[in-house]
Amino acid sequence: MSSTTPVVSGAPLEQKPLAEVERVVDTFVAPRKTFSDLRRSANWFVPWLLLAIAYVAMTFVVDKKLGMEKVVDNQMVLQPKAAAKLDQLTAEQRATQTQTMTKFTRAIAYASPVVMVIILAIIAAVLMATFNFGFGAELTFNQSLAVCMYASLPGILKALIAMLAILVGGGEGFTFQNPVASNLSGLVDPSSHFLYSITTSLDVITIWTLVLTGIGIACLTKVKPGACLGVVFGWWALVVLAGAGIGAAFS
Numbered sequence: 001m002s003s004t005t006p007v008v009s010g011a012p013l014e015q016k017p018l019a020e021v022e023r024v025v026d027t028f029v030a031p032r033k034t035f036s037d038l039r040r041s042a043n044w045f046v047p048w049l050l051l052a053i054a055y056v057a058m059t060f061v062v063d064k065k066l067g068m069e070k071v072v073d074n075q076m077v078l079q080p081k082a083a084a085k086l087d088q089l090t091a092e093q094r095a096t097q098t099q100t101m102t103k104f105t106r107a108i109a110y111a112s113p114v115v116m117v118i119i120l121a122i123i124a125a126v127l128m129a130t131f132n133f134g135f136g137a138e139l140t141f142n143q144s145l146a147v148c149m150y151a152s153l154p155g156i157l158k159a160l161i162a163m164l165a166i167l168v169g170g171g172e173g174f175t176f177q178n179p180v181a182s183n184l185s186g187l188v189d190p191s192s193h194f195l196y197s198i199t200t201s202l203d204v205i206t207i208w209t210l211v212l213t214g215i216g217i218a219c220l221t222k223v224k225p226g227a228c229l230g231v232v233f234g235w236w237a238l239v240v241l242a243g244a245g246i247g248a249a250f251s
Helices: 020-029 031-037 045-066 068-079 080-087 091-110 111-136 142-152 155-169 192-200 204-220 225-250
Strands: none
Touching: 020 031, 020 111, 020 142, 031 142, 031 204, 045 068, 045 091, 045 111, 045 142, 045 155, 068 080, 068 091, 080 091, 091 111, 091 192, 111 142, 111 204, 111 225, 142 204, 155 204, 204 225
């Protein structure tokens, strides 16, 4: 008499493929599911489209309700050297220069979806190179870019809050550099340019994005999560310090 015992495999079950909507939702509630699914498909069009819609909508609200001229004025407060040079011009020259800056600000703001792709592509390339050459990972550029796109989705919340603040409260101090007070910039004087830039960067949404990026890289490589977060935050700190130093020198 013989009996058969069912063999139970110790291998984990494969994750069910996620729909694009599920990927977006899981980025906020179960990010590992989203980033693990990027192994199957590293399509990043949907998160880019959502971010593009949010940023263009915010720009439209700023342009129509607050005015780009006001945004330029707010930005000049943070750049006293540039403001001083502007004050030395004649009234006609000052008006022409202000109009040029306003047009430039408007153009860049509405082109933010394209600018975003360029910036995230650079970040993705740097992260890919760092992990592939530094940790022996096999991360593709498209996977790295997809991680950056999905990790950037919390930025939609910042855009929505900024629009609400402008529609309800006026948003008199709005700048594209610091659209929402979700950071420590309120604790320092804006004229202290280096500290202001640093504290602006210590932003809840930014830190959320960095954590998601580290989680995403860890899900696609064999690198430990702690190391992934260390690399991501290390590059971020380097860029923030360099940017703050350069900004302080020319402000």
